[in-house]
Amino acid sequence: TPSINEGYEAGVKFRPVAWLDGRFALWQQTASNEARRKLNDPANDAENIGETRRRGIDLQINMRPNQQWSMWMAAALQRSRILVADATALNTQGREIDHVPHLLYNLGVDYKPTAALRLSGWVTGQSSYYLERTNSTGRFGAYTIANLSAGYQVHRNVEVEFMVRNVTDRYSEYVWWEGAQSLHAPGSPRAYFVSLNIRL
Secondary structure: OOOOEEEEEEEEEEEEEOOEEEEEEEEEEEEEEEEEEOOOOOOOOEEEEEEEEEEEEEEEEEEOOOOOEEEEEEEEEEEEEEEEEOOOOHHHOOOOOOOOOOEEEEEEEEEOOOOOEEEEEEEEEEOOEEOOOOOOOOEEOOEEEEEEEEEEEEEOOEEEEEEEEOOOOOOOEEEEEOOOOEEEEEOOOOEEEEEEEEOO
16 A cells, blocks of 8 residues: 655744754654665565654754854754564564664855955764664764865866865764664775866
8 A cells, every 4th residue: 555644843033142043843744554665675675664654853063153253053863663564574573674873964154254255164974873674783873974175266267175074084974774684884094186177
């Protein structure tokens, strides 16, 4: 049977002063019969999860104290629950849906010491998640990654940018459950990029 998805989102936008604005929201989504594609399935088959609920809180803040500095941050707290398990997986009743981290976040800062030079730094991250719906095989996948970039406007329509991703060379991974063991796909190590941006 089809899955009926219902939900709501309620929030406020705020701007207490000219250089500060943001958004705060509460949300919830339920699915009457959630299904999803099986990971690593050679037939690309799907499986039923059951009746599910996701709910969360989102916060976003932007700050621009002057022409040189701008800062921003965003965070999301979320929880998931299997309200009524599929008949073939009753041991997942009341458990969390797999691969749903409780916390997602990113924050950054931009600085323009001159009209031509732009310096940026930002951090992205998340908390760990369960690998499968019984929640019995541990939690994995947490990371915090820092990045830096510098851009220089060599011409009105031309900018050269140098970027370092994962500055601290921190290990991260995507992890999933194969049925008998956990499989780990490493994330990108420290990497350097040079780009030329041209606007016509």
